[in-house]
Amino acid sequence: MNQIIENQKLKLTVSDHGAEIKSLIRKSDNREMMWQADAAFWGRTSPVLFPVVGCYYQKKSIYEGNIYEMGQHGFARDMDFTFVAKEDNRLTYELTSNELTHEKYPFDFKLTISYILEDSTVKVCWKVDNTDYRRIHFSIGAHPAFNCSLDTDYLLFEKEGKPVDAITANVIANDGSGCLSDQQDTYKLESGVLKMSDEVFAKDALVIEDKQADKVTILDSNKQPFITVTCPTPLFGVWSPVGKHAPFVCIEPWYGRCDRVGFNQMLEEREYGNSLNTNDSFLSEYQITVC
Template sequence: MSLHVLKNNDIAIKVEDHGAELRSLTKIDSGKEFMFQADPKYWGRTSPVLFPIVGGLWENKYIYDGVTYELPKHGFARDMDFNLVKETSDELLFELKDTEETMKVYPFKFALQIGYKLEGSKVTVTYNVKNDNDGTFYFSIGAHPAFTCDLNTDELLFEKNGAAVKDTLKSGVIDMSSGCLSEKVIDVKTTEGVLALEPKLFDEDALIFEDRQSDSVTIIRKDDADKVKVSFDAPLFGVWSPDKKNAPFVCIEPWNGRCDRVGYGHALEKREHGNRLEKGESFNTAFSIEIL
């Protein structure tokens, strides 16, 4: 595994070719680190890509073309080595393609590219998925970046179109026994878009916000002037920290896809929030992380 470094006058990032995973984001002037450093006491990752599924499958399986397959939560891309295909002074681009092993659990040919580009104090992360099959390709993709914070003092600011969101957001709730979405929906109350973090927020796993309720989330630190803003154009997003661990981080996760609902019937092509590409088509999405 190799770490690749990009820096400009404002920030520096490190990206590992294993999983094309962002492992570090620091300010040049202070050296301050903003990414959680994968302490296995809490969670052994920093910013994995979720592909070709986001979340878990009902009973850990799906059915395609009459055949039943199994996939682990969040798929396999995060545990594979990507190839670095482009490197400039301000940009890195990694690529992963299907293999004999991936075809056994996900019978599709694909090319997944993950890019990182610096501009001032912002890094933009891009995902490009290409269908290399003769027929339709079904997939989900999502981000899972973890940012340092104090769950007992810090806050989140939810905005949409540059303004604070309404006072109450609606969140789906995970069934902890299966890892799939329950029928329960809860109100997440904010004050002019600001939510005070506290460890018990994550007692039932991630908060899941559907229907484009927000397009940016800013982490506000009580003891730090620097803020971290995650901006995205995604149909839904998750906010997560490990349950009952009071971990020193929170994840802001733009998703194009999510876990199955409890009791889902396993059909790959009918999964909620799933994406489909026809022969030769590509899917593009992006999100940004900015130090304010």
């Protein structure tokens, strides 16, 4: 089932399945900002990535001597969330651990996601509660896909309100593992701007670490902004499917990422991993602003 909230500028639709944004319409011209999940290119719109971002090395992790197998980006995106509340400008969802999640992930948790409309911005708020008797380890991230053209459009990278001179991206290995290689590519930018193309995404996602930027904006062919993602996260990804010339790009705020090729698979040792003591909570948000 879908839930809808709207204000004078935006109309937001979210599915109970995966607590996934399915539509974001700019009312001034009825423009759909979100990719509409055409499976010929990519059959999702804005999945929630939890409790892993990217892939475990060899799709496995080890915790307290036990092996847990989990596919790319975790299980939250494929589960029905509990719809908790609808207010004038807010939708709230919850997902809690159960027998099925324990098969892939050892910990008890509660994940709460809220979507809040404020003027021309959607705030996406994450809360992870540790309901386990021990310290838990997790990653969380977003994967929103925005309609655009790789032929004509641009990306603008900014940090603390200023354009970035260059972006260095870690490269996904070409062995089919979905994990990170040791290769890096550096993109020199002109006033923070990178022209999009199939070539930019020819090696899969750009994995951009170390808080190199905190805001990414998609610009049209006239270099006018039409959507901005604010990423207060330690790293983020930028992705469009390899070799498909897809009419969208994903800008992905992450707390966590895929393992490196050859990683020892120990869950508590994952790079960019997060952990919580019993009864503690993790809180964060990112923002999508329609220009």
